[in-house]
Amino acid sequence: MLSLEGATVRFGARPVLDGVGLDVAEHEIVCVLGPSGSGKSTLLRAVAGLQPLDAGRVLLDGRDLAGVPAHKREVGLMFQDHQLFPQRDVGGNVAFGLRMHHVPRDQQDVRVRELLDMVGLPGAAGRAVAALSGGEQQRVALARALAPRPRLLMLDEPLGQLDRSLRERLVVELRELFGRLGTTVLAVTHDQGEAFALADRVIVMRDGRIAQSGTPLDVWQRPVDEFVARFLGFDNVVGATVSGQVADTSWGKVPVPEGTGHGERTLLVRPAGVRLVPAADGLRCTVAARTFRGTHVAVQLQPEDAPRLEAACALRDAPEPGDEVGVAFDASEIVVLG
Structure with missing residues (x-):
């Protein structure tokens, strides 16, 4: 019209x-x-x-x-x-x-x-x-x-x-x-x-x-x-080099969706795709801050030599500032940008 x-x-x-x-x-x-x-x-x-x-x-x-x-x-x-x-x-x-x-x-x-x-x-x-x-x-x-x-x-x-x-x-x-x-x-x-x-x-x-x-x-x-x-509020954006089903990033190895082309890419990792695991089992991070968002808690995670990550956690599962945790990534919550 x-x-x-x-x-x-x-x-x-x-x-x-x-x-x-x-x-x-x-x-x-x-x-x-x-x-x-x-x-x-x-x-x-x-x-x-x-x-x-x-x-x-x-x-x-x-x-x-x-x-x-x-x-x-x-x-x-x-x-x-x-x-x-x-x-x-x-x-x-x-x-x-x-x-x-x-x-x-x-x-x-x-x-x-x-x-x-x-x-x-x-x-x-x-x-x-x-x-x-x-x-x-x-x-x-x-x-x-x-x-x-x-x-x-x-x-x-x-x-x-x-x-x-x-x-x-x-x-x-x-x-x-x-x-x-x-x-x-x-x-x-x-x-x-x-x-x-x-x-x-x-x-x-x-x-x-x-x-x-x-x-x-x-x-x-x-x-x-x-x-x-x-603009939509996603901050977990990182440059990556894709080879096979994984990408090398400053956060370590990250899985990518099937069919992702090889080479230099930019990845978005949704907060829901940042899973908290024991510190010894993933990317070691320190909890820098946490913010209650009503339906979940946004947890700011600081790796030792990499940009911050945001994770989305249920209130009962959210760690406290200063805690040491590990991070693993869920391929279903990763988007290849561009």
Whole structure:
């Protein structure tokens, strides 16, 4: 439904979007991830018509949007800071787009009630915006963006200002709501958990280009290169020389997946693939630190003459700082990058 072809935006001589090609299917939820300055918000603004392209095209249902102003593009846009109108009540905010499209007043009222029910704010039309919590304001902003029935809904850091527990709850509700409505969504977020919970497909951007695109499971299990792996929070990345079913690394011999080509490679060892064994039976390490992560304990291990390793342990099995342990590696948790 949405296509970007060679989309390029330059700020001075620097390309912020650098020849981006992207297709979004109808009813698909696509989340764009990336560090600050990677071009993800500029991509959203270019689709919305708020940032002109220096080269390339944006097409919606095959129609080139060049020269089409933002308010005529049939896209809804929801910002991180809500941008609600403080002088209007909740109903007035939700109905704003409907008024701009000259929808009759009685139909506006029906649509506002329907949307407020849908986002979990029944009967809130007469409430003042200033009296709402952050989560409630986010729901009003979503209802306002959905009111004109946009062909494409775009979200810019939609839950960024909310506390973690509320974000986790709302992202589940959003996923269910978009599925029920059949909404096509293009979202930008810096929060990986939010993106992986919400999206059908995840896009990782780097320096104005798409570094990787795939289902959340594909991207998580098979990062395409060291940049994506480290961006996703994996630090056990090491250079290796592969020969047969093993690789020589600074951590010693490490097993590699069957079919790995010989020669110089870069390996990712997931924390779950770092197994703790008696010190005499593996790579000898000292426990440098441990951090409780809710579902597991992240244990930082320092070998004598090699980079640190992170292991994921059950709380009951986690060693204490200062303990001496051994490390063995699980081939099923090792990924060959690049």
